[in-house]
Amino acid sequence: MKKLSPLLKEPVQPKAATDGIERPIGLIDSITENPDPLVDLASRHIVSARQFDCAKLMQLCRLAAVYETTPALVQAPLRGKILISAFYEPSTRTRLSFESAWHRLGGDIMSITDPASTGIAKGESLQDVAEMFNNYGDMVVIRDSNEHAIYDMLEASRIPIINAGNGTDEHPTQALADMYAIFKWRPELMTDKVPAARRVRVGIVGVPARMRTVRSLLLLMALFPQAFEEVVIISDNDDLFSEGQRKELEGAGLKIRESTSLDSALPDLDVVYINSIAWVGDTYEELGANLQLSTGSPLKPGSIILHPLARGAELSTDLDDTEHNWYFAQARGAVFIRMALLTSITQRIHQVMDTPENP
Numbered sequence: 594m595k596k597l598s599p600l601l602k603e604p605v606q607p608k609a610a611t612d613g614i615e616r617p618i619g620l621i622d623s624i625t626e627n628p629d630p631l632v633d634l635a636s637r638h639i640v641s642a643r644q645f646d647c648a649k650l651m652q653l654c655r656l657a658a659v660y661e662t663t664p665a666l667v668q669a670p671l672r673g674k675i676l677i678s679a680f681y682e683p684s685t686r687t688r689l690s691f692e693s694a695w696h697r698l699g700g701d702i703m704s705i706t707d708p709a710s711t712g713i714a715k716g717e718s719l720q721d722v723a724e725m726f727n728n729y730g731d732m733v734v735i736r737d738s739n740e741h742a743i744y745d746m747l748e749a750s751r752i753p754i755i756n757a758g759n760g761t762d763e764h765p766t767q768a769l770a771d772m773y774a775i776f777k778w779r780p781e782l783m784t785d786k787v788p789a790a791r792r793v794r795v796g797i798v799g800v801p802a803r804m805r806t807v808r809s810l811l812l813l814m815a816l817f818p819q820a821f822e823e824v825v826i827i828s829d830n831d832d833l834f835s836e837g838q839r840k841e842l843e844g845a846g847l848k849i850r851e852s853t854s855l856d857s858a859l860p861d862l863d864v865v866y867i868n869s870i871a872w873v874g875d876t877y878e879e880l881g882a883n884l885q886l887s888t889g890s891p892l893k894p895g896s897i898i899l900h901p902l903a904r905g906a907e908l909s910t911d912l913d914d915t916e917h918n919w920y921f922a923q924a925r926g927a928v929f930i931r932m933a934l935l936t937s938i939t940q941r942i943h944q945v946m947d948t949p950e951n952p
Contacts, residue, residue, distance in 0.1 A: 620658045623780035628652065638753055642809040647817065650816060657933040676695045678692055680706050680757065691755075705708075720746065733755070743756050752938075755934075761808075763805050765810055767901050771810050771951060774899060775864060794861055798855060798867040801838060824842075824847050825862065827884060861895055887909035895916065
């Protein structure tokens with residue numbers, strides 16, 4: 594008989610689903626509920642982080658925290674609704690978190706994971722694909738390595754389309770998940786006036802011109818310039834910003850500095866956002882893969898690490914059991930922030946917020 598691993602001789606108790614629940618509760622307590630900003634999202638396409646303002650982002654985060662802390666409040670507001678999940682580029686977390694969010698809200702899903710299985714392989718235009726989607730579903734979530742694809746579909750679409758990553762352009766819902774993690778970690782960053790001593794310094798290991806996750810995150814961070822003492826872009830690449838990108842961010846109030854040395858920057862960073870993958874065409878390129886984090890890195894005590902995942906050698910697994918690991922909480926929170934967004938777009942926001950259990 595095959596022997597069990599020693600680790601399996603004793604039963605291992607899974608972590609409780611309520612672990613860390615005090616964080617979203619703290620976020621809820623710090624924001625006054627107001628559904629009005631979310632009503633403005635009803636039936637809207639979501640293609641860019643530029644579509645959000647402070648009020649929308651704060652209320653989305655609050656609703657996400659409600660979903661995360663009190664799942665029994667969910668009254669299946671999307672029962673009878675169908676999501677078309679069209680992922681023409683590899684995805685694990687984004688696709689599954691969207692599908693999990695839709696299922697948790699009571700809806701059904703039709704999933705496409707290979708464009709070769711659709712009429713696109715036979716030369717069908719994206720406009721015609723969008724026209725067919727109109728007849729089959731109530732919303733589309735699409736990821737495509739062609740950054741123009743989603744824009745080509747908008748004119749023909751009569752149902753909302755959500756951008757789940759378009760080439761090197763944007764990934765707005767990943768940025769929502771990133772900000773949700775930061776605000777759970779420190780809710781006071783959402784206030785109008787953050788005391789100077791409480792502002793945080795964020796290091797972003799990546800290339801804003803090439804990485805859609807970084808591009809969208811910076812746009813949302815720019816909505817709260819009072820929260821960030823400084824944003825340090827850490828990279829060994831040239832041409833970090835696309836034309837006009839840095840000017841736009843600094844014009845919104847972000848203080849940006851560039852660095853080529855990760856270890857020299859780490860002791861002063863409260864938040865470290867690291868990524869090394871940029872999608873280009875049908876494949877990806879690694880940028881700054883030699884800039885790596887591990888338990889041997891000079892991380893500031895109490896600092897947190899975020900990563901959109903999937904990770905490579907840039908983020909060592911030996912950090913998983915440290916206080917710095919917020920990347921798993923970041924991935925978990927993505928389900929709830931997407932639930933909040935889907936609820937808002939499908940005009941079910943009052944149905945959720947006005948339940949007897951949540952007056």
